[in-house]
Amino acid sequence: MEPILFKHTEIPDLDRLEVYVDHHGYAAFRRAITELQPQEVTQIVSDSGLAGRGGAGFPTGRKWSFIPKSVLPTYLVVNADESEPGAFKDRELMERNPHQLLEGVAIAAFAIGCQKAFIYIRGEFLYIGEILDAAVAEAYAAGYLGQNVFGSGYNIEIVVHRGAGAYICGEESALLDSLEGYRGFPRLRPPFPAIKGLYGQPTVINNVETIANVPHIVRNGADWYRSYGTDQSPGTKVCSISGPVNRPGNYEMNMGTTFRELLEDRAGGMREGKKLKAYIPGGASAPMLPGTEANIDISLSYEGYREAGSSFGSASFIIIPDDVCILRAQLSLSEFFAHESCGKCIPCREGTPWLAKTVRRIESGQGREEDLPLLLDICDNILGRSFCALGDFSTSNIVASVKYFYDEYEEHIRSQACPYAHQARAVA
Amino acid sequence: MAVLSVDALERIDTIVQKYPVKRSALLPVLHVAQNELGWVSREAMEEVADLLELDPDQVEEVASFYTMYYTDPVGTYVLEVCKTAPCSFMGAHEIIDYISETLGIQPGETTADGMFTLFRVECLAACHRAPMMQVNHRYYQDLTPEKVDALITAAQQLQLQTAAGSGFQIRKSWSEEVKTEG
Ligand SMILES: Cc1cc2nc3c(=O)[nH]c(=O)nc-3n(C[C@H](O)[C@H](O)[C@H](O)COP(=O)(O)O)c2cc1C
Ligand code: FES
Numbered sequence: 001m002e003p004i005l006f007k008h009t010e011i012p013d014l015d016r017l018e019v020y021v022d023h024h025g026y027a028a029f030r031r032a033i034t035e036l037q038p039q040e041v042t043q044i045v046s047d048s049g050l051a052g053r054g055g056a057g058f059p060t061g062r063k064w065s066f067i068p069k070s071v072l073p074t075y076l077v078v079n080a081d082e083s084e085p086g087a088f089k090d091r092e093l094m095e096r097n098p099h100q101l102l103e104g105v106a107i108a109a110f111a112i113g114c115q116k117a118f119i120y121i122r123g124e125f126l127y128i129g130e131i132l133d134a135a136v137a138e139a140y141a142a143g144y145l146g147q148n149v150f151g152s153g154y155n156i157e158i159v160v161h162r163g164a165g166a167y168i169c170g171e172e173s174a175l176l177d178s179l180e181g182y183r184g185f186p187r188l189r190p191p192f193p194a195i196k197g198l199y200g201q202p203t204v205i206n207n208v209e210t211i212a213n214v215p216h217i218v219r220n221g222a223d224w225y226r227s228y229g230t231d232q233s234p235g236t237k238v239c240s241i242s243g244p245v246n247r248p249g250n251y252e253m254n255m256g257t258t259f260r261e262l263l264e265d266r267a268g269g270m271r272e273g274k275k276l277k278a279y280i281p282g283g284a285s286a287p288m289l290p291g292t293e294a295n296i297d298i299s300l301s302y303e304g305y306r307e308a309g310s311s312f313g314s315a316s317f318i319i320i321p322d323d324v325c326i327l328r329a330q331l332s333l334s335e336f337f338a339h340e341s342c343g344k345c346i347p348c349r350e351g352t353p354w355l356a357k358t359v360r361r362i363e364s365g366q367g368r369e370e371d372l373p374l375l376l377d378i379c380d381n382i383l384g385r386s387f388c389a390l391g392d393f394s395t396s397n398i399v400a401s402v403k404y405f406y407d408e409y410e411e412h413i414r415s416q417a418c419p420y421a422h423q424a425r426a427v428a
Numbered sequence: 429m430a431v432l433s434v435d436a437l438e439r440i441d442t443i444v445q446k447y448p449v450k451r452s453a454l455l456p457v458l459h460v461a462q463n464e465l466g467w468v469s470r471e472a473m474e475e476v477a478d479l480l481e482l483d484p485d486q487v488e489e490v491a492s493f494y495t496m497y498y499t500d501p502v503g504t505y506v507l508e509v510c511k512t513a514p515c516s517f518m519g520a521h522e523i524i525d526y527i528s529e530t531l532g533i534q535p536g537e538t539t540a541d542g543m544f545t546l547f548r549v550e551c552l553a554a555c556h557r558a559p560m561m562q563v564n565h566r567y568y569q570d571l572t573p574e575k576v577d578a579l580i581t582a583a584q585q586l587q588l589q590t591a592a593g594s595g596f597q598i599r600k601s602w603s604e605e606v607k608t609e610g
Pocket of ligand 2: 085086087510511512513514515516550551552553554555556558560
């Protein structure tokens with residue numbers, strides 16, 4: 001398959017403006033603002049079937065169409081917060097092909113009548129912020145961004161905004177609060193950002209990868225895009241794979257190919273001496289699946305993982321090897337959510353540390369019989385009751401690990417010890 | 429008392445211009461302040477508040493929410509090792525132990541000479557290059573004990589060479605010297 005988003009793996013120096021332009025760079029943006037109406041751009045994106053790559057998979061064209069026609073100004077905000085454990089794809093897209101993102105931003109902004117767009121990038125991506133800043137400056141200087149681009153009368157300014165370390169700021173409404181200079185607390189919805197978003201104005205928030213697809217779709221058309229992927233999941237997906245495999249990294253996969261192809265062909269299979277115990281397909285928030293043959297053959301698609309009882313999410317594959325205690329893996333995940341709970345709502349603020357504490361107790365050999373039902377009970381009290389999805393996310397792997405690895409939980413409690421205690425150092 | 433340099437104030441001015449609402453510049457402005465001082469002191473918060481027409485307590489409320497801002501003094505080099513699941517499967521805890529032993533400090537502590545602070549942090553989106561850490565917010569990946577030794581030695585040598593320089597200058601020249609890989 002010819003890459004759509006990952007052309008930088010075949011074309012050297014694609015991060016440089018002149019190389020990008022040599023490979024059709026900014027041609028789609030030129031076409032959009034000189035030949036098309038904003039609604040036509042939105043229509044092409046709708047027809048392509050592109051869905052949000054940030055995790056929720058919401059149809060992108062539809063999201064844009066919610067922006068009211070006559071309320072100005074409108075804003076486009078790119079979600080480059082990429083803080084979900086296991087995810088590192090947006091980083092490569094920005095680092096290796098920054099103009100692909102900028103061109104997508106410019107086109108999406110045009111489609112929703114926005115003249116000032118923001119890229120909210122996680123604060124730790126200091127050097128990527130520098131790459132983007134340089135690319136923006138370069139594109140302004142060359143007349144691809146800025147005032148009256150291509151003589152069309154259209155102005156577009158892009159601001160790269162660095163966050164400061166908080167997973168919750170990836171949640172789109174918390175991201176807006178953070179961008180406005182507040183603590184990153186999620187907002188009550190409705191009103192949805194399309195009606196009242198940044199500074200109270202109509203706002204579209206899209207993930208980096210979603211936006212990076214846009215120039216290709218506008219240049220080649222919706223039918224071309226649909227020639228990739230499956231009926232329900234058109235296009236490709238950049239999959240991150242980490243853990244003890246031979247070639248961990250990002251791979252752009254045609255949707256509908258199998259996880260086996262990602263694991264064995266692209267990532268080179270498990271490292272010598274390691275066996276697949278389980279894997280998480282969609283970042284820390286997606287339920288883990290045991291490493292059975294059937295689960296290795298799942299199709300890389302939204303529907304494939306939905307049917308398997310998990311979630312494709314951001315397609316961040318975390319490989320859990322057979323020498324890792326499932327409770328230790330779970331403890332690490334639970335500690336992450338406890339640390340990242342923003343503290344706004346009680347079920348999540350109180351529930352996430354309680355989950356971590358209970359898992360830690362069992363893992364360290366002090367678990368009690370009643371701890372297993374307790375864990376699931378805490379999950380029940382968070383799920384659907386927390387203010388935003390972070391709370392729900394904190395429960396998904398507890399439920400899955402208890403379901404698939406019940407024996408391991410029981411053994412910890414029965415023997416009052418971790419059966420993997422002799423292995424690598426305990427999770428502290 | 430003003431704690432920010434003229435250079436920092438100029439940079440802040442440019443940043444503020446980018447936003448339709450002044451307060452939006454708060455996070456980037458706090459980054460500028462911390463980059464200059466090594467941490468965000470109460471005086472820095474007061475000055476930032478003044479610049480953005482906010483109350484110092486509003487600035488403090490925000491600064492204390494985000495993990496990247498140090499609201500207490502830290503060492504010249506802040507080593508933040510990722511400990512989240514994918515890194516932990518690849519030896520993150522062993523690396524944390526190694527640094528801890530080498531520097532003689534526990535996570536959360538600073539060495540007596542004020543050179544190094546060690547923290548354990550959550551996923552930094554570099555899981556494929558595990559174990560990894562950031563030092564003064566620059567990434568160092570695929571860590572081994574040998575790599576850690578080299579980084580610490582480089583820092584110590586620079587410290588000797590620029591003993592008269594401020595922490596900020598040392599930090600800067602170090603990050604230029606020990607080039608970060610993407
Ligand atoms: C706790 C939490 C964290 C999230 N983190 C991210 C993130 O880092 N990047 C991202 O693009 N979306 C993230 N999302 C999803 C966003 O809220 C939103 O759905 C997405 O940015 C929309 O863009 P898309 O439609 O292009 O996917 C997160 C959601 C939640 C609840
Ligand atoms: S788990 Fe360490 S960088 Fe992602």
